[in-house]
Amino acid sequence: MMQDSNISLLLSFLQGCNSLRKLQRIHAQVIINGYQHHSAISNKLLNFCAISISGSLRYSQLLFNQIDKPQTSTWNSMIRGYSQSTSPLEAIFYYNKMMLVGQSRPDNFTFSFLLKACDKAKAYTKCREAHGSIIRIGYARDVVVCTNLVRSYVGNGSIEAAQRIFDGMPVRDLVSWNSMISCYSQAGLHDEALKIYSRMRSSNVGMDEFTLVSLLSSCAHVGALSFGVQMHRFADENGFMDNVFVGNALIDMYAKCGNLDRARRVFDKMRKRDVFTWNSMIVGFGVHGRGDESISFFRQMLIAGIQPNSVTFLGLLCGCSHQGLTEEGVEYFHTMRSKFNLKPGIKHYGCLVDLFGRAGKLEKALEMIGSSPSMDDPVLWRTLLSACKIHRNVEIGEVAMRNLLRIEALNAGDCVLLAGIYAEARDRQGVARMRKLIRSEGIKTTPGWSWIEIDDRVHRFVVGDRLHLDSEEIYTKLKEIIHRVILIGYVEQESLVPVPESADELLENPGLYHSEKLAIAFGLARTPEGSILRIVKNLRVCRDCHSFTKFISKAFDRKIIVRDRVRFHHFKDGLCSCKDYW
DNA sequence: CTAGGGTTAG
Numbered sequence: 001m002m003q004d005s006n007i008s009l010l011l012s013f014l015q016g017c018n019s020l021r022k023l024q025r026i027h028a029q030v031i032i033n034g035y036q037h038h039s040a041i042s043n044k045l046l047n048f049c050a051i052s053i054s055g056s057l058r059y060s061q062l063l064f065n066q067i068d069k070p071q072t073s074t075w076n077s078m079i080r081g082y083s084q085s086t087s088p089l090e091a092i093f094y095y096n097k098m099m100l101v102g103q104s105r106p107d108n109f110t111f112s113f114l115l116k117a118c119d120k121a122k123a124y125t126k127c128r129e130a131h132g133s134i135i136r137i138g139y140a141r142d143v144v145v146c147t148n149l150v151r152s153y154v155g156n157g158s159i160e161a162a163q164r165i166f167d168g169m170p171v172r173d174l175v176s177w178n179s180m181i182s183c184y185s186q187a188g189l190h191d192e193a194l195k196i197y198s199r200m201r202s203s204n205v206g207m208d209e210f211t212l213v214s215l216l217s218s219c220a221h222v223g224a225l226s227f228g229v230q231m232h233r234f235a236d237e238n239g240f241m242d243n244v245f246v247g248n249a250l251i252d253m254y255a256k257c258g259n260l261d262r263a264r265r266v267f268d269k270m271r272k273r274d275v276f277t278w279n280s281m282i283v284g285f286g287v288h289g290r291g292d293e294s295i296s297f298f299r300q301m302l303i304a305g306i307q308p309n310s311v312t313f314l315g316l317l318c319g320c321s322h323q324g325l326t327e328e329g330v331e332y333f334h335t336m337r338s339k340f341n342l343k344p345g346i347k348h349y350g351c352l353v354d355l356f357g358r359a360g361k362l363e364k365a366l367e368m369i370g371s372s373p374s375m376d377d378p379v380l381w382r383t384l385l386s387a388c389k390i391h392r393n394v395e396i397g398e399v400a401m402r403n404l405l406r407i408e409a410l411n412a413g414d415c416v417l418l419a420g421i422y423a424e425a426r427d428r429q430g431v432a433r434m435r436k437l438i439r440s441e442g443i444k445t446t447p448g449w450s451w452i453e454i455d456d457r458v459h460r461f462v463v464g465d466r467l468h469l470d471s472e473e474i475y476t477k478l479k480e481i482i483h484r485v486i487l488i489g490y491v492e493q494e495s496l497v498p499v500p501e502s503a504d505e506l507l508e509n510p511g512l513y514h515s516e517k518l519a520i521a522f523g524l525a526r527t528p529e530g531s532i533l534r535i536v537k538n539l540r541v542c543r544d545c546h547s548f549t550k551f552i553s554k555a556f557d558r559k560i561i562v563r564d565r566v567r568f569h570h571f572k573d574g575l576c577s578c579k580d581y582w
Numbered sequence: 583c584t585a586g587g588g589t590t591a592g
Contacts, residue, residue, distance in 0.1 A: 047584075076584060112585045147586045178587045185588095213588040220589095248589045279590045311591050347591070379592090 010041060023048065023059070042067055043074055050081025057081050057090075072104040076113060083117035091117035092126055108139045115148040119155035127152045131165075143169065147176045154183035174205045182214040190218035194227065207234070209243045216249035223536035223563050225257035226456050232266075241269070248276040255284025258534055258561040258568055275306050283315030286322065288568045289578050294319030295328065310342055317351035321358055322567055324581055329355045346372065350379050357387025358581060362396045378409035386540070389417050390582070394430075397421045412438055412445035412503035413539075419506050420542070423499045435506055445503035450515035450537040452523045461519050463505050464512030470522070478513065478521040485551035501542050516545045516562070524556060533560045540564050541582065550574050 010033075013026050027045060035041050042063060049060035064070065064078055075098045082091035095114050098106065106114075111134050118127040131149060139145045146169045153162035166172070166180050177200045184193035197215055200207070212231055219228035232250055240246045247270045254263035263284055270277060278301040285294040294316050301308060313336055320329030333352055336342045349372035356365035365387055369380045381403045388397035401418050404410045415434040422430025438445065451460040461468065468474060482492065500506035501514050516537055523533040541549075541564045553560050554574030562569045570577035 051584085073584065080584070107584095109584055116586085142585095144586050151586075173586095175587050182587060208587090210588045217589065243588090245588050250589095252590060274589095276589050283590060309590095314591055345591095 010035070027063075036066060037068075043071070043077070046074060047077040050077045051084075057085055069103060072107055072110065075104060076107075076109045079110060079117065080113040083113045083120065088117040088120035089123070092121060092123055106133070106137065108142045108145050111139055111145050112148045115145075115152040119152040122156060124156040124158070127156050141170050143171050143173055143176060147179050150176070151179055151183060154187060159183075159187060159189065172203065172205070174208060174211075177203070177205055178208070178210045178214065181211060181218075185214045185218045185221075188221070190222045193218040194222070194224065207238075209240050209246050212240060213245045213249045216246075216253045220249075220253040220256035223257050223534070224453065224458070225254075225259065225534065226453060228253040228257060242271065244270070244272050244274055244277065248274070248280055251277065251280040251284065255280060255287070256563075258288075258563060258570075260284060260288060260290075273304070273306070275309055275312070278304075278306055279309070279311045279315060282312055283318070286315040286317075286319035287566070288570070289319070289322035289581075291316075291319030291321075291323030291325045291328070295325075308340060308342075310336075310345060310348070313342065313344075314347055314351060317348060317355065318567075321351055321355040322578065322581070324359060324579075326355055326359045326361070346374060346377050346379070349373070350377075350383055353380050353383045354387065357384055358390060360391050362387060362391060362393055366396060366399070375403075376407045378404060378407060381407075381409075382414060385414060385417050389421050392421060392424050394421055394425050394427070410437075410441070410443060412443045415443065416500050416503050416506050420499045424543075431500075431506075438503060438507060443503075445507075446538070448502035448505070448515055448537070448539045450519040450535055452519040452533065452535050454523065454526050459519070459522060461515040461522070463502055463515050465515065465518050468518075468522075473525060474518055474522050477525045478517060481521055481524065481552060481555075484555045485548065488551060488555055490548060490551040499542055499544060501539060501545075514542060514545050516541065517548060520549065520552060520560065524552070524558070530557065533558060535560065535562045537562065537564050540566065541569060546576065546580070546582070550576055 010026060010030060030036055030041055030045065046060045046063045049056055049063060060078065060081060064074070067074060075094065078094045079091045082088060082094060091113065095106070095110070098104065111130060114130050115127065117123070118130060134140055134145055134149065146165060150162045150166050153165065162183060166176070169176065177196070181193050181196050181200070184190070184196060193214060212235055216228060216231055219231065235241050235246050235250070247266055250266045251263045254260070254266065263281065267277065267281055278297060281297050282294045282301070285291070285297065298308065298312065298316050301312070313332065316332050317329050320326070320332065329352065333344060333348060336344050336348065349368060353365045353368045356362070356368060362384070365384050369375060369384065372380060381400045385397055385400040385404070388400060397418055401414065404414050415438050419431045419434035422434065437443070447462055449460055449462050451458050459468070465471070486492065505512060516535060519535050520533060523535070527533065541562060546569070549560055549562065549571050551574065552558065553571040560571040562571070567578070567582065569582065
């Protein structure tokens with residue numbers, strides 16, 4: 001009697017326990033009363049130590065060692081604890097030990113925790129082994145286990161296996177669908193993520209905040225504005241707008257789709273704002289080249305008492321770089337350390353290389369690489385090479401190229417860039433050398449493309465595209481456009497050495513129409529007068545297309561928003577928001 | 583009360 005009430009008292013103490021110190025006192029009581037072998041008590045203790053934030057895995061390890069015949073649930077606690085710790089490999093060791101001892105069988109919980117550990121520890125082989133055991137022991141129909149399998153395979157880079165398991169699941173609930181979508185989204189397979197959504201709709205599991213957040217992230221990445229707007233409406237209608245994740249994802253989506261006003265409106269309405277909220281705005285302004293507004297939001301963020309992090313500074317520095325705020329950018333770079341105790345990472349150095357590079361201070365940019373943590377980072381050299389393209393600097397461009405070769409990071413895009421620099425310097429032999437280099441080294445090429453969204457449909461174009469169904473119409477329209485912009489001063493650059501946009505163009509089809517021109521022509525032909533054209537492309541805008549687009553915005557009185565690989569260009573009345581500084 | 587899902591950068 002006495003004993004039972006003591007036990008329940010100890011258990012209730014454990015329930016309310018919120019620190020390791022208290023826990024140790026309770027443990028001492030357990031030992032004093034001779035209850036250390038009472039399984040309810042020791043399991044509870046161990047479970048608490050393993051899972052709770054205030055607990056300690058080391059402590060639960062000690063407790064574990066004192067239990068002579070651990071039950072499945074006890075093993076599970078250890079595996080679970082380590083699976084969410086910083087040493088997920090330990091979880092796998094515990095599972096191995098459990099199998100080796102062989103006294104207790106793994107259950108559906110064991111596999112859920114183990115799979116999570118395989119994901120975190122990037123243990124592909126173990127993941128496959130677990131998959132086999134799951135089938136053998138008979139948990140292959142368990143919806144939670146399968147969902148974990150899907151995540152674990154994706155985390156280990158095997159999207160195909162994940163997709164097969166997902167498709168083979170006898171039952172899929174809302175969480176399973178959300179997992180599949182977020183996995184695609186996080187793996188960068190945004191088209192797949194958006195495609196899954198339509199299948200999900202027909203399976204009648206509904207949608208919640210989690211679904212929205214992943215889908216919005218994918219919209220942001222591919223620039224699918226009208227789909228994003230649909231999601232916004234859905235969030236409004238279902239009362240999801242109070243969720244800070246949803247608000248953040250919406251801000252980011254609007255910013256990345258070129259609509260900063262609507263991003264701002266969502267921001268203003270949010271009741272709770274966290275560091276993601278502020279960062280999304282700061283990064284948004286940054287990639288649109290509105291550095292002064294990035295700075296303004298940064299200041300307000302500090303006043304609101306939100307601590308900036310390294311992403312905040314990436315947005316801020318990007319804004320400074322694209323608006324030519326060189327001194328401010330350098331200043332903020334230094335305050336990272338001095339005021340905010342943040343160590344600038346390689347990407348922050350990249351921003352500074354870009355900042356100096358764009359401003360034409362190529363020597364400074366080169367110095368910056370020298371003072372960075374790594375002279376072997378391809379991104380830094382590539383950034384310098386892009387700057388050399390802007391400022392038509394052959395010498396430093398060649399330095400960047402030699403370094404890319406040295407660190408064996410050279411890709412086709414780099415060759416195309418340098419070829420462009422040579423072309424603008426009228427150095428045909430240089431262009432030819434780049435062409436040869438790509439061929440001889442067998443360097444993989446990225447085809448350039450542009451797309452435009454018209455009536456909720458995406459139309460995608462490549463250089464010299466003849467595959468589009470409306471090819472005739474597009475080329476006729478393009479001829480007409482060229483005629484009209486020449487009348488107001490556009491000079492076609494075809495008479496010069498063609499500046500290649502993509503490797504394909506450099507290798508085989510010089511002088512063809514860039515994908516961007518085709519997308520714009522199609523947009524002009526198919527949308528009502530006065531409406532905004534939104535173009536998304538995977539490469540940078542070339543000088544000729546940039547000039548061409550400026551003239552179109554004037555000749556046709558259209559606002560045109562182009563999102564290229566790194567930033568936005570807003571064309572209006574013959575001018576671009578980047579002030580020709582990109 | 584032993585399980586699985588979310589945002590910025592890259």
